[in-house]
Amino acid sequence: MTEAPRVPRLEFTGLEEAVAALRERGLRISTPRRLVLEALFASEVPLSAEQLSSRLGLDTASVYRNLETLEAHGVVRHVHLGHGPGLHALVGHGVCEYLYCESCGGVRALAPAELDPVRDAVRDLHGFEARFTHFPIAGLCADCARTGRDRGGPT
Amino acid sequence: MTEAPRVPRLEFTGLEEAVAALRERGLRISTPRRLVLEALFASEVPLSAEQLSSRLGLDTASVYRNLETLEAHGVVRHVHLGHGPGLHALVGHGVCEYLYCESCGGVRALAPAELDPVRDAVRDLHGFEARFTHFPIAGLCADCARTGRDRGGPT
DNA sequence: GCGCCTAACGCGACCTCGTTGCAAGAGCGA
DNA sequence: TCGCTCTTGCAACGAGGTCGCGTTAGGCGC
Numbered sequence: 001m002t003e004a005p006r007v008p009r010l011e012f013t014g015l016e017e018a019v020a021a022l023r024e025r026g027l028r029i030s031t032p033r034r035l036v037l038e039a040l041f042a043s044e045v046p047l048s049a050e051q052l053s054s055r056l057g058l059d060t061a062s063v064y065r066n067l068e069t070l071e072a073h074g075v076v077r078h079v080h081l082g083h084g085p086g087l088h089a090l091v092g093h094g095v096c097e098y099l100y101c102e103s104c105g106g107v108r109a110l111a112p113a114e115l116d117p118v119r120d121a122v123r124d125l126h127g128f129e130a131r132f133t134h135f136p137i138a139g140l141c142a143d144c145a146r147t148g149r150d151r152g153g154p155t
Numbered sequence: 156m157t158e159a160p161r162v163p164r165l166e167f168t169g170l171e172e173a174v175a176a177l178r179e180r181g182l183r184i185s186t187p188r189r190l191v192l193e194a195l196f197a198s199e200v201p202l203s204a205e206q207l208s209s210r211l212g213l214d215t216a217s218v219y220r221n222l223e224t225l226e227a228h229g230v231v232r233h234v235h236l237g238h239g240p241g242l243h244a245l246v247g248h249g250v251c252e253y254l255y256c257e258s259c260g261g262v263r264a265l266a267p268a269e270l271d272p273v274r275d276a277v278r279d280l281h282g283f284e285a286r287f288t289h290f291p292i293a294g295l296c297a298d299c300a301r302t303g304r305d306r307g308g309p310t
Numbered sequence: 311g312c313g314c315c316t317a318a319c320g321c322g323a324c325c326t327c328g329t330t331g332c333a334a335g336a337g338c339g340a
Numbered sequence: 341t342c343g344c345t346c347t348t349g350c351a352a353c354g355a356g357g358t359c360g361c362g363t364t365a366g367g368c369g370c
Contacts, residue, residue, distance in 0.1 A: 028337045028346055049328080059349045064328065066347090071310070078310070080238075082290075085327060099283045100290075108281070118276045125272060126263070127297035128254045134310070135237075135255075135293035142282035155226070155233065155289070183317055183366045204357080214320050219357065221318090240356060 012092075015041050018075055025073060032058045036066045037075075046079060046087035080135055081107055083155075098136035103144040103152070107136075167247075170196045173230055180228060187213045191221045192230075201234060201242035235290055236262055253291035258299035258307070262291075 012018035015037060019029050027033075035056045039047065049067060053060040067088050070076035078088045081100045089096075097115050099108040115132055122130040144150060167173035170192060174184050182188075190211045194202065208218040222243050225231040233243045236255045244251075252270050254263040270287055277285040299305060 023338095026346095030337070030347055032348070050326095060327090061329075061350080062348055069347095083235075099277075099281060099285075101283075102286065102289065108283070110281070114280065115277075117280060118273060121273045121276045122254075122270075122292060122294070125269065126254060126265070127300075128256075128263070128292070128294055129296075129300040130254075130292050130294040131257065132293070134257065135290060137277060137283070137285050137292075138287070138290035139277070139283055139285040141284075145282075145284040178367090181317095185318055185366065187319070205355095215356090216321080216358075217319055224318095 012075065022070075022073060022075070027069065027073070032056070032062050033066050033069075036063060036070070040076065040088065040090045043089075046089040048085040048087055050085060052088070077133065079133065082138070097132040099141070100136040100138050101141035101144055102138050103140055103150045106141050106143075108141070167230065177225075177228065177230070182224065182228070187211070187217050188221050188224075191218060191225070195231065195243065195245045198244075201244040203240040203242055205240060207243070232288065234288065237293070252287040254296070255291040255293050256296035256299055257293050258295050258305045261296050261298075263296070 012021050018037060018041075019034065023029055035058065036052055039052055039056060049060060049063045052058070052067075053063040056063075067076055067078070071078065071088075074091055076088055077091050077096065078086045079098060080086055081098065082102065082105065095109045095111055097110045097112055099110065101107070112133075115137075118132075118137075119130050122128050140150065167176050173192060173196075174189065178184055190213065191207055194207055194211060204215055204218045204222060207213070207222075208215040211218075222231055222233070226233065226243075229246055231243055232246050232251065233241045234253060235241055236253065237257065237260065250264040250266055252265045252267055254265065256262070267288075270292075273287075273292075274285050277283050295305060
């Protein structure tokens with residue numbers, strides 16, 4: 001892809017505010033773009049591009065391009081959990097870091113502050129600024145660790 | 156893939172010990188298999204399947220199947236750094252966890268004990284057993300964090 | 311040393327996830 | 341309403357990895 005615009009992230013709380021703010025940035029609010037936004041606003045969990053395109057009856061390329069554009073404007077973010085497709089969600093509202101169980105595939109969503117001590121430990125030990133928003137912390141959830149279960153999962 | 160054999164990991168220190176131990180497990184030491192092992196023993200850094208197949212003149216499917224077999228027997232492990240291909244290395248000798256810089260793509264290899272306090276923090280806070288052997292800790296290395304540089308990298 | 315059994319190989323097709331080129335279509339400011 | 345141009349849908353492509361299948365070659369028993 002060509003250089004994506006790196007612009008300040010939009011302020012928005014609801015669909016119409018987001019739409020208005022995007023319009024002010026010069027983006028056209030096409031039907032596919034609005035549908036993608038509506039689906040993300042309506043979903044409790046992050047969605048894959050394939051889920052969006054099949055549910056909304058849109059071309060996958062359009063969905064990918066819209067997600068890229070919306071992410072460049074700070075409206076959307078995405079995370080890679082294990083080996084599956086990238087998952088996309090609206091920015092904001094606290095929950096944006098994840099613990100990913102490599103055994104059962106389960107995901108635990110956390111507010112950033114809940115991992116601050118972990119970030120601090122990595123910084124203090126190694127001078128590294130850890131971010132768990134884009135790639136999560138992988139390992140074994142409490143259940144799988146307790147039962148000694150490790151299905152291996154996708155490697 | 157079908158269920159991979161989950162067997163105790165082999166003890167070995169050199170190529171010939173590894174070969175002998177694999178033979179005792181009933182594995183045949185074909186020329187491609189030996190070449191893959193030799194290349195991994197000779198390399199300071201983890202290698203991709205594509206690097207192995209092109210350097211050794213082997214079919215990629217054979218390389219993947221050998222890596223899978225060797226990993227099932229505890230001789231090889233692999234790690235996913237960012238969005239690139241999986242990278243494969245011999246098991247052992249301490250270095251097996253990674254910090255991956257999302258900005259410059261740099262990788263810092265660590266002995267497991269160097270991340271024990273981080274693992275402890277995650278366990279204490281969330282009852283989760285973090286493992287950074289297969290998926291690393293992502294974020295910004297000291298250089299990129301200090302200079303405020305964040306190229307974004309592959310997302 | 312020779313044969314045989316079968317693990318392992320190479321090849322080609324296929325799969326998933328995602329990107330790119332391009333002509334046609336649709337926002338939206340004038 | 342016009343028309344500029346952003347966006348769309350389609351189709352082809354690309355990386356990374358897997359699978360089916362007929363052939364080759366380890367290595368044990370003799």
